[in-house]
Amino acid sequence: MRTLMEVLSNEDATLPTLPLLHTTDAFYFENILETGELKTDYCDYLDESCAFTFYGIPSYRKSSNAASGNAALFPVCFVFNFDRLNTIYKLFPLDSGAFYHVSEVKSRNFHPGVSLEQLELLPRIDSARKLIKKFYQNNSNYINNSPTLLVKDVSPVNQAMYGYTTLINDNTIGKYDNRVSTIEIVFNKGLVINKDTLLQVIAPEVFLEDDRIIDLLSNKYGITNPLGYKSYRSMPSEYWGSIIELYKTVLGNDQIVSK
Numbered sequence: 599m600r601t602l603m604e605v606l607s608n609e610d611a612t613l614p615t616l617p618l619l620h621t622t623d624a625f626y627f628e629n630i631l632e633t634g635e636l637k638t639d640y641c642d643y644l645d646e647s648c649a650f651t652f653y654g655i656p657s658y659r660k661s662s663n664a665a666s667g668n669a670a671l672f673p674v675c676f677v678f679n680f681d682r683l684n685t686i687y688k689l690f691p692l693d694s695g696a697f698y699h700v701s702e703v704k705s706r707n708f709h710p711g712v713s714l715e716q717l718e719l720l721p722r723i724d725s726a727r728k729l730i731k732k733f734y735q736n737n738s739n740y741i742n743n744s745p746t747l748l749v750k751d752v753s754p755v756n757q758a759m760y761g762y763t764t765l766i767n768d769n770t771i772g773k774y775d776n777r778v779s780t781i782e783i784v785f786n787k788g789l790v791i792n793k794d795t796l797l798q799v800i801a802p803e804v805f806l807e808d809d810r811i812i813d814l815l816s817n818k819y820g821i822t823n824p825l826g827y828k829s830y831r832s833m834p835s836e837y838w839g840s841i842i843e844l845y846k847t848v849l850g851n852d853q854i855v856s857k
Contacts, residue, residue: 602717602758609728616654618678625670631814636789643698655783674801682795683825686721688784694775702773708761716758793820798848802829
C-alpha cells in the first residue's frame with residue numbers, strides 16, 4: 599500500500615515555516631523556565647522517551663473533563679523557533695497518541711489495515727510544509743482547520759491518503775478534537791529552552807503576574823510581553839479558542855499566515 603510519505607514526495611515545500619508548540623499544565627511552568635529544558639517522557643506506543651510538539655497550532659489538551667478554578671491546571675503554551683531546535687526524530691500528520699489510543703480515530707476514518715507507520719512522514723520540516731500544501735494549500739487554511747482537499751477528490755485505492763483526508767474533513771460529533779488534524783513533531787532528546795529557541799509563552803494571567811516568572815521570562819528569555827488569558831472556574835480545555843487567537847498574534851507577519 600502506498601504510504602502518505604510517497605504521496606507527498608513530489609509536492610511543493612515552499613510555504614513559510616511555522617513555529618513549534620508544546621503545551622502543558624501551568625503547574626510545570628516555573629520549573630521548565632528555571633531548568634531551561636523541555637524533558638522527554640516515556641511513550642508507551644513508541645516504547646522510548648520522547649518530547650512532543652505540534653507544528654503551527656497549539657492543539658494539545660489534558661484529558662480531564664473536570665471543572666476547576668485552580669489556574670495551575672490550566673494550559674501554558676511554549677512557542678518555539680523551529681530553526682534553533684534539535685534534529686527531528688519523527689514526524690506524523692496527526693497526533694500519534696490519538697491514532698494509537700482513541701479507537702474512534704481509526705474505526706471511523708481508516709481501514710483496519712492502515713498503520714501509524716504508513717502515515718509517518720520523513721523527519722524533516724519539508725514534510726510538514728508539503729503536507730500543508732497538499733491538503734490545505736496554505737498556512738492560513740491549516741491553522742484554521744479548513745482543508746481544501748476533500749474526500750470526493752481522493753481515490754480509496756490509496757487508503758492512507760483517503761483515510762487521512764476523511765479524518766481532517768470530519769465535522770461530525772466524536773471523541774477527538776483538532777489534534778487529529780495537527781502535524782506532530784517528535785524529538786528523542788530534551789529541548790533546550792533559551793532566548794534563541796523560545797519565541798513566546800501563553801499562560802493564565804495570574805502566572806504572568808508572579809515576580810519570579812516575570813524575572814525569568816524577561817532576564818533569562820528576553821520575553822517582556824508574554825501573552826495571558828484570564829482563567830475562571832471551568833474546564834481548562836474550554837480555553838483553546840482563546841489560546842489559538844492569542845497565538846495568531848505571535849505570527850505577526852501576514853505573509854507567514856496567508857501564503
